[in-house]
Amino acid sequence: MPDFATFSSLLRVTAKYEMPTVRSQLLEVVRDAYPETFGGLVPSKPLGENVFNGPTPHPNEVLNLFLQQKLTSALPMAYYMAVRRGLSSLMDRRLPRNATLSLDVLQSAIGGLMALREAELNGTHRLIFGSPPCSDMGCPSNIPTDPVALEAYQKVFNDIVGPSQQGTRALQIPESNEDFAWGVQFINPYVCSSCAERWSFGHANLREEIWAMLPDAFGLTG
Helix, strand or coil: EEHHHHHHHHHHHHHHHHCCHHHHHHHHHHHCCCCCEEEEEECCCHHHHHHHHHCCHHHHHHHHHHHHCCCHHHHHHHHHHHHHCCHCCCCCCCCCCCCCCCCHHHHHHHHHHHHHHHHHHHHHHHHHHHCCCCCCCCCCCHHHCCCCHHHHHHHHHHHHHHHHHCCCCCCCCCCCCCEEEEEEECCCCCCCHHHHHHHHHHHHHHHHHHHHHHHHHCCCCC
16 A cells, blocks of 8 residues: 555546546555445454555545545545544644645534534443343442442443544444454453443444444435
């Protein structure tokens, strides 16, 4: 994979001089790094701007290129990569011109960020605090107002959503997870294994739900 500047130049040249074979090869890279389906979000492979060699481009820069080149299928993921860092990154006045978003694009990005953040907060609250009591009588969730249970709930909630100024973690697997046979499991010494597994699968479903709403959130449908 070339650096982003070279990739951008090649992509523009293949469009201008109608070079479908070379362009198709470039778009394969785009489809891999900016997947069209939820199944393409593989934690072990680089996604978004991290796929490029050399200096990592600002996600705004990538989004502008994809909009200019009309790479429609990659736009939901490109918008997400731009907004996940939060408003300070989207609107940073120190950004170079090619990483500065137009007013219309910025409006779509901010609207999408707010929609994702709301879905993320509501879904995570429902997942953790709306779950029925655990069948394990020794689990803290059986006494939800107990300080131990509240601490456990708050830790998992914070690991998923993070602070608001950091944008959104809507599609991110929390760092406090580890691999296990069927997916990921929350590492939390206060929560029983059955609750950890239940929350883990619930969070995987939440990520898929949020993925499905990306096009609408950023005004890419209709």
